[in-house]
Amino acid sequence: MVETHEVVIVGAGFAGVSAAKELASHGVDVLLVDKNNYHQFQPLIYQVATAQIANRDVARPLRAIFRRxxxxxxxxxxxxxxxxxxxxxxxxxxxxxxxxxxxxxxxAEVNFFGIPGADEHAFPLYSLDDAARLRSRLLGALDAADRDRRYVEKGALNVVIVGGGATGVETAGAVAESMREVVPAYLSKEVAASGKVYLVDMLPDILMPFSEKSRKYAAERLRAAGVELKLGVSVTEVRKDGVLLKDGTFIPSRTVVWAGGLKARGLLGDSGLPQGKGGRIDVGPELTVPGFEGVYALGDSANITDAKGQKLPQLGSVAQQSGKWVARNILADLRGGRREPFVYRDKGIMAMIGRGAAIAELGSKHQHFAGPLAFLAWLGVHVALMSGVRERIGAVVSWFWDYGTRRRPQIVVDRPDAYRIDWSEPEQGGKQEQKKQQRARASA
Ligand SMILES: Cc1cc2nc3c(=O)[nH]c(=O)nc-3n(C[C@H](O)[C@H](O)[C@H](O)COP(=O)(O)OP(=O)(O)OC[C@H]3O[C@@H](n4cnc5c(N)ncnc54)[C@H](O)[C@@H]3O)c2cc1C
Known part of the structure; x- marks a missing residue:
């Protein structure tokens, strides 16, 4: 039997929750379906992976959000x-x-762009589960190096992050800071000093949506934190023992983080809906799907062009605002009003690099800020955007603890499968290949 509702929303991310909240405030009958029983705050996922904040700080039960x-x-x-x-x-x-x-x-979901081995060996960073797995792997690699220094030669302390967008940069900054400041407190200075963080991107620069000034600042801060930027070179293969780059460099590593890109969910492929760039659904300015009466798509699952004709990026703010806007257009549908084209209010973009270092381009004119002020703005904006008072307090307490004491109470292994590392030599590749790898290792 088919259960019917006035509005069915699939997905309870920023977009779905904000649409449902707005419709709820007008008493509209809504069914909200999500595969998880919680809403996850994606912008802080990388901080869960680096044990800065707890799982529960970024996940709020949907039934708690909608209990009233x-x-x-x-x-x-x-x-x-x-x-x-x-x-x-x-x-x-x-x-x-x-x-x-x-x-x-x-x-959206992770896009490995068909790069051999990436789906098998790399750690994506787009969900709470991804974050818990990566945290366990980082701890597994550190423990191995602490146990037996021979693992260092096998890349135990090399962390390779693929993708120089905001997720990759924030993760690289956080991992480098952890190596430098947190690892010595738990393991040894020697282990920490052998840690190496690489950030790889095929583009010639990081953080492409930001201004040159912001990009320059971010690159300088990352380098100062010990991150080696490998730009203008693509990853050709991810192996269980490391990453092969197009220029022939092989970086031995057991922790390869994939922040290389997103695509729309595979589910949309069979829906018959019009898919455009990134597999996302092409929507009209009112966020409706042309040719499908009563169907809306929004947030990261849609290619949105706003009322001014500008193509909007996949951002939390776009998802949240489009959710609210869709709700208003739905109210117009249900109550006989007129739908309006989506007007996006650009409040700016920001990225965190580490303690006291962030970049922020605020307002529609993207005014540039960098350093401690941008760092505080980043923290403030993220607290404001989070859902739930307890989650906000949790994150703020964790930040005080982390940035103040350099201690990480969240360093628990909760994914034993990701923690365990297979240190055996890879089987494929003859002697020639192995020699090539040895040469490349020496040059990395
Ligand atoms: C690591 C990371 C950091 C980011 N940092 C920032 C930032 O600093 N600032 C910013 O503005 N944006 C940031 N973003 C982008 C921002 O998080 C996204 O644009 C935003 O989450 C998109 O919201 P959404 O509701 O469209 O999708 P999502 O938040 O991805 O929500 C989709 C929901 O659909 C559910 N779902 C998916 N498939 C199914 C299915 N088949 N059945 C049922 N449910 C399903 C999922 O469980 C999920 O709850 C970041 C993204 C990532 C991944």
Whole structure:
């Protein structure tokens, strides 16, 4: 039997939650479906991976978010099929939900761009589970090096981050800071001194959406923190024992972080909806899907062009604002009003590099700030954006603890599979290949 609702929203990220909240404030019957029972705050995922903050600080139960919103029903289920023509979704356990209006807000998933070995050996960083796995791997590599220094030669203390966007830069900064300031407190200065962080990107510079001034500052700070930038060179293969670059360099490592890109969820591929760049759904300015009456797509799952004709990036602020806007257009649909084209208010962009070092380009004119002021702005903005008072307090306490004492109470291994490292030599590759690797190792 098909369960029907006024509005069915698939995905409870920034976009889905903000749409559901706005509709709830008008008493509209909403079914919100997500495969997780929590909303995750993606911008802080990398801090979970580096044990700066706790899992619970970035995940808030959906039922807690909507406990006072009587018109919103939350369902935990994975949607496996979307029939956009009838606005019906099917879940992995065979349930069917139909909306008079269907909202697709399923976000994005990691894109390995078909690079051999990346899906098998690299650690993506786009979900809470990813963060817990990466944290366990970082701890596994550090413990191995502490146990037996021979593992250092095998790359135990080399962390390679692929992708020089905000996620890659923030992760590289956080890992380098941990190596320098936190590892000596728990292990030894010797282990910390052998740690090496690489940031690799095929583009000639990092943080491309930022101004040259911000990019220069970020690169300088990363280098000062000990990060080696390998720019203008692509990754050709990720192996269990390291990363091969196009220029022939091989970096031995057991911790390769993939921050190399995103694409729309595979689920959208079978929906028949019009897919454009990155597999995302091309929507009109009102965030509706052309040719599919009553279907909206938003946030990271959509290619959004706003009322001024500018193509919008995949950002939390775009997702949140588009969620609210969709809700207003849905109210117009249900109550006989007129839909309006999406007007995006650009409040700026920012990225964290480490303690006292961040960049912020604020307001629609993207006024540049760097250093301690930008660092404080970054912390303030992220606290304001978080959902839930307890989560905000948790994050602030963790930051005080971390930035003040250089201690990380969250260094717990909760993914033993990721913690365990297979140190055996890779089987493939003949003697010639192994010689090539040895030469490359010597030059890395
Ligand atoms: C590591 C990282 C750091 C970032 N930092 C920043 C930042 O500093 N500032 C900024 O503005 N933006 C940042 N972003 C981008 C921002 O987080 C995204 O643009 C935003 O989360 C998109 O929101 P969304 O609601 O469209 O998708 P998401 O937040 O990805 O939510 C999608 C939801 O859909 C659910 N879902 C997916 N598939 C299914 C399915 N089949 N069935 C049921 N549910 C499903 C997921 O569980 C998830 O809850 C960052 C992103 C990442 C990954």
């Amino acid at each position: 919103d009587r018109s919103v029903k939350v369902t935990t289920a994975e949607v496996t099929k979307i029939d956009a023509g009838t606005r019906t979704v099917t879940t992995s356990d065979g349930l069917e939900f139909r909306g008079r209006i269907l909202v697709i807000a399923t976000g």
